[in-house]
Amino acid sequence: MSGVGPVEPGEYTYAVEPAARPPRRARRGKWAQLAVRHRRFAIVAVTASAVAAGSVSLWGTRPRPDPGPWPAQAVSVSYGGAVPGAGRTGGALRFSLGIRVDAGPPVTVESIRQPSPALGLTASPNPPVTVKNGSSRTVVIVVAVRDCKRAPRNAGLPFLDVTLRNARAKQDQSFILGDRYARDLARVVADYCERPPRLS
Amino acid sequence: MRQRSLIAITAALAAGALTLTACGSRDDKGGDSAAGGDTTVVIGVDAPLTGDLSALGLGIKNSVDLAAKQANEKKYVKGVTFKIEALDDQAQPSSGQQNATKLVADKNVLGVVGPLNSSVAESMQKVFDDAKLAQVSPANTAPALSQGPDWNGGTKKRPFNSYFRTSTTDAIQGPFAAQYLFNEAKKTKVFVIDDKKTYGAGLAATFKAEFTKLGGKVAGEDHVDPETKDFSSVVTKIKSSKADVVYYGGEYPAAGPLSKQIKKAGAKIPLVGGDGIYSADFIKLSGKEGEGDLATSVGAPIETLPSAKEFVENYKKAGYKEAFEAYGGYSYDAAWSIIEAVKKVVDDNGGKLPESKDARSKVIDALKSVSFEGVTGKVAFDEYGDTTNKQLTVYQYKGGAWAPVKSGTFSG
Numbered sequence: 001m002s003g004v005g006p007v008e009p010g011e012y013t014y015a016v017e018p019a020a021r022p023p024r025r026a027r028r029g030k031w032a033q034l035a036v037r038h039r040r041f042a043i044v045a046v047t048a049s050a051v052a053a054g055s056v057s058l059w060g061t062r063p064r065p066d067p068g069p070w071p072a073q074a075v076s077v078s079y080g081g082a083v084p085g086a087g088r089t090g091g092a093l094r095f096s097l098g099i100r101v102d103a104g105p106p107v108t109v110e111s112i113r114q115p116s117p118a119l120g121l122t123a124s125p126n127p128p129v130t131v132k133n134g135s136s137r138t139v140v141i142v143v144a145v146r147d148c149k150r151a152p153r154n155a156g157l158p159f160l161d162v163t164l165r166n167a168r169a170k171q172d173q174s175f176i177l178g179d180r181y182a183r184d185l186a187r188v189v190a191d192y193c194e195r196p197p198r199l200s
Numbered sequence: 201m202r203q204r205s206l207i208a209i210t211a212a213l214a215a216g217a218l219t220l221t222a223c224g225s226r227d228d229k230g231g232d233s234a235a236g237g238d239t240t241v242v243i244g245v246d247a248p249l250t251g252d253l254s255a256l257g258l259g260i261k262n263s264v265d266l267a268a269k270q271a272n273e274k275k276y277v278k279g280v281t282f283k284i285e286a287l288d289d290q291a292q293p294s295s296g297q298q299n300a301t302k303l304v305a306d307k308n309v310l311g312v313v314g315p316l317n318s319s320v321a322e323s324m325q326k327v328f329d330d331a332k333l334a335q336v337s338p339a340n341t342a343p344a345l346s347q348g349p350d351w352n353g354g355t356k357k358r359p360f361n362s363y364f365r366t367s368t369t370d371a372i373q374g375p376f377a378a379q380y381l382f383n384e385a386k387k388t389k390v391f392v393i394d395d396k397k398t399y400g401a402g403l404a405a406t407f408k409a410e411f412t413k414l415g416g417k418v419a420g421e422d423h424v425d426p427e428t429k430d431f432s433s434v435v436t437k438i439k440s441s442k443a444d445v446v447y448y449g450g451e452y453p454a455a456g457p458l459s460k461q462i463k464k465a466g467a468k469i470p471l472v473g474g475d476g477i478y479s480a481d482f483i484k485l486s487g488k489e490g491e492g493d494l495a496t497s498v499g500a501p502i503e504t505l506p507s508a509k510e511f512v513e514n515y516k517k518a519g520y521k522e523a524f525e526a527y528g529g530y531s532y533d534a535a536w537s538i539i540e541a542v543k544k545v546v547d548d549n550g551g552k553l554p555e556s557k558d559a560r561s562k563v564i565d566a567l568k569s570v571s572f573e574g575v576t577g578k579v580a581f582d583e584y585g586d587t588t589n590k591q592l593t594v595y596q597y598k599g600g601a602w603a604p605v606k607s608g609t610f611s612g
Contacts, residue, residue: 069506070500070504070505072500072504072607072609073500073504073505073577076609076611077609077611078611079611079612115379115383115384116383116414117383150415152413152414152415153413153415154413155379155410155413155414156375156409156410156413157372157375157376157379157410157610158379159376159379159608169504171504171607172606172607173607173608173609174376174379174606174607174608174609175608175609175611176372176376176590176608176609176610176611176612177611177612178610178611178612179612180612181612
C-alpha cells in the first residue's frame, strides 16, 4: 500500500445513503438461555451489590469532624516551684506541676515518669487526670533520691516523661521544665547525697 | 464539518497561546504565581545552594518561595507582591557576608530568611543590624547568636536586635540528646567528635557537659576536618577507646562517611548527632552501616502537626525538584513571620508601605510581636529573638529512613 487516503471522510465521500440496519438477531448466548426468574434474580443481585458498594464508598469519603490536635500540641506543662511547707527535705523535691489544655478535645494524662533509675516519682492526684480545653489542673509531684551513687549531679535539663491521650492519639512526650526545676532538683540531690556522714 | 473543525483548532491554539503568555509573565516576575499588588517587597534568602550542604539550602529556598507565592495568591498583604531573592553562601562565612551586603543594598528587601550555618550567621548579623534589616534564620542553633557569648555563664544578652530564629537552640538540643542516650539508651561511655565549626563545636560542648553531669564518661575526644572523607585515624581511636556511642557535632557530609567507616572497622556502635545530620543525604552517605544511628532535630515529627501535612501537600503540588528537608517548615514559618510583619506595618500605616529605611525598622518591631499558627506550631519570638516553640525530637535511622523515637517540649 502506497497511497494515503483522506484522514477522515469529507462531505462528499459517500455517494449513497448508508445501508439500512440489518434486523436484530435473537440472542443466543448463555444469558438468553437463563430462565426469566433467574435473570431477574441476577439483575437484583447485581443492583444490590452496586448500591452496597456505592454506600460503602460514600461512607468512606464522608466529611469527618476534625479530630483536633495531637495531645502534645494541645498541652502545656509548667513547673510551679517547690510546694510551700513541704520543701525539699529527706532527699525529696515536692513541687507543683501545672497542666493546661488550650486546644481540641479533653486530654488525659495517663502517667508521669522521670527517666533516671536513681530517682523515684509519685504524683498526687495519681494519674489518670483529665483536663478539658481551656482549663488547667495542678498535680503535686514528689521526686525522691533512691540511689545516691547514680543520682544525676547538677543535670542541666532534667525532664519528665508524660503519656498523654486524647480523641486523636496517645502520645509520649518529654517536658523539659527549665532552669528552676534543674536547680531545685540538683540542690536536693546535693543536700541529700553529699551531706557529711552522721556521727553515732 | 471542516469549518467547525477549523474553529475548534483555532480556539485551542488561541487558548494555548494565552496560557503560554501567562506563564511567561509569571516567570518575568520571578516566579510569583499571582500579583498581590503594586508594591514589590523582596524577601532575601541566604543559604548554601551549591556544595555539600545544598540539599538543606535548596529546601530552605524552595520553602520561602512557597510562602511568598501563597501570600501573593491569597493577596495576604493588600497592595504588596512578594518576591524572593535567593543568594548562595556555599556555607562560607565570607560569602554570607557579601550576600548580606548585597541584600542590604536592595531597598526592596525588607527581611531575610537564612542562613543555614551558625558560622555564616555570625558574619552577617552586624551587616543586617547596621542596616536595620530583619534576619530570621530557620536553622541556626548556636545559642550565642541570640543570647550573647556569655549565655552559658548566666548572663544572657541579646547582641543584635534584628536577629530572630524559628529553630530551637543547641542549649536544649545537646542536653536532650545526652539525657536520651544516658537514661534511655543506657549509653555510658561516649567518644565526642566535632568539626571545629561554630555549630559543631558548640553542639558537642552542650552534649558533653550534660552527659558528664548525668554520670556518663567521655572515652575520648577528637576533631575532624569536614572537608576530608578519610577518617581512618579517628576511627582507630574510637575503636580502641571502647566507647559505646559516638557523638558528632557537625553536618552530614562528614558524619555519613564517618559513621560508615566506624562500622566497617568493626566498632558496631551508633553515631549520634544533631539537626546537622538529620538529612536524607546522611542515609545515603552512611549506607546500610548507618542503621541504628540517631539524630536530634528541631521540632515535632511532621505527622503530629496537621499544619505540616498541609505544607507537605502544597510543597509537592508546587513541583519543586528538591525535597524540603529538615528546615523546610521552619523556613516557611520564617518567611511567613516576615510576611506577617510586613502586613502589620502596612496596616498600621493606613494601607501603604512606609519608605524603605523606615519600613525595615518597623518590620523588626513588628516581628517582636508576631504570633500565628505556622507549619511547625505556634510561631512567636521571645526577648532574645528565639522561637517560643521549643520542641525537638530524637530520630533513629531505621529501615532506610529516619523514624521519630522521642519528642520533647521545653517549657522552662
